[in-house]
Amino acid sequence: MTSTTLMSVEDCAGVVAEFFVSVYARVDEWRGAIEAYTSDRDGTVARSGIDWLVEASVERDLADHRLPIVGAGFVAAPGFVSDAEWHLAWWLGDANTFGIGTDRPAIRRLDTVEDPSSDRFRDYTTLEWWRIPRKTGRRHITGPYVDYLCTDEYTLTLTVPVFSGAEMIGVAGADLYVKDVERALLPPLRAVGPDTTLVNAAGRVLVSTNPHVATGSVVRSASEKGSAPVPCGDTGLFMYGSHQGMR
Numbered sequence: 001m002t003s004t005t006l007m008s009v010e011d012c013a014g015v016v017a018e019f020f021v022s023v024y025a026r027v028d029e030w031r032g033a034i035e036a037y038t039s040d041r042d043g044t045v046a047r048s049g050i051d052w053l054v055e056a057s058v059e060r061d062l063a064d065h066r067l068p069i070v071g072a073g074f075v076a077a078p079g080f081v082s083d084a085e086w087h088l089a090w091w092l093g094d095a096n097t098f099g100i101g102t103d104r105p106a107i108r109r110l111d112t113v114e115d116p117s118s119d120r121f122r123d124y125t126t127l128e129w130w131r132i133p134r135k136t137g138r139r140h141i142t143g144p145y146v147d148y149l150c151t152d153e154y155t156l157t158l159t160v161p162v163f164s165g166a167e168m169i170g171v172a173g174a175d176l177y178v179k180d181v182e183r184a185l186l187p188p189l190r191a192v193g194p195d196t197t198l199v200n201a202a203g204r205v206l207v208s209t210n211p212h213v214a215t216g217s218v219v220r221s222a223s224e225k226g227s228a229p230v231p232c233g234d235t236g237l238f239m240y241g242s243h244q245g246m247r
Contacts, residue, residue: 007191009230009241015188016198017233019181023069023158023174024139030057031162031172034074038164047084050074054089055109062093062107068184070096071110071150071175074162075124080169086114088124090150096175098151110150122149133161133171141236144178144206144216154178154215156206178215182207192241199229201236 007015037053038045058072073090081087090110092098097105113120124130129142139160147155159173189196189209197208203219213219219240229238 007188009192009196009227009239012188012192012196012241013230013232013239016185016237016239017235019184020141020158020235020237021233023067023176024160026061026067026069027072027139027158027160027172027174030054030072030074031160033057034162034170034172035164038169043164043169044082045080046082047087050076050081050087051089055091058091059107062091065095068176068180069093069174070177070180071098072173073110074170074172075130076170077168078125080164084114086116086121086124088112088114092150095177096151098153112149124149129157129159129173130171133159134168137161137168141200143200144204147175150175151177156181178206182215189239189241192239196239196241198232199238199240201238206237 033053034050054074061067061069062072070093071090073088075090076087078086088110090112092108092110094105094107099111115121125134129140132140139158141156141158143156144154146153147157154177156176156178157173158176159171161168162170162172185198185207186209189198189207193209195210197210197213197219198206199219200206205213205215205217205219207215227240229240231238
């Protein structure tokens with residue numbers, strides 16, 4: 001498809017949904033592996049075991065450069081891991097330059113602080129990518145935001161709750177650079193028109209074909225864009241487009 005091929009905003013919303021569904025398909029596989037592993041051990045999981053499982057689950061996808069994933073893993077609910085009150089089993093891909101200085105990027109474990117007495121400790125249960133799945137029991141897209149924990153760049157974090165029975169034992173998730181999302185989604189947005197904008201549930205802009213609409217800015221109302229928002233499947237994202245309703 002080229003930017004000269006016209007597309008309705010509804011069809012473009014479908015393309016956007018497919019993009020994120022392809023990432024969630026990987027996250028759902030990781031979640032399933034963690035839930036099965038936990039079930040096999042009657043809910044008792046140690047740090048070494050969950051780390052081995054998560055690394056084996058996400059490493060292939062982090063190495064697959066056809067996917068826009070730059071970080072992935074599992075963040076445990078406090079107290080779930082038997083020998084670690086707080087625990088992040090998170091890996092960074094070789095497209096992620098966070099914290100490497102002049103070193104060559106490689107797939108590596110995220111270095112985290114899990115001791116609550118440390119000044120560098122951060123209670124991740126207060127963060128949106130954890131808090132919303134905990135509240136709703138459903139997948140969630142956080143961002144765009146500058147992720148100072150894992151990327152130091154404008155990022156989207158896709159998370160899903162992980163369960164043992166009825167208990168949420170953590171979230172599985174993936175980080176995407178916003179610049180990679182823009183590269184993938186700007187062509188279909190341009191096919192809708194010169195003022196086509198993708199926003200999250202809070203109205204914050206992810207991608208726009210309008211150069212005056214910055215990523216991270218907020219669309220406060222439908223009237224501000226002159227058209228009603230079109231949902232992108234069940235992603236929690238919405239589109240405003242200048243050719244809305246075109247067939």
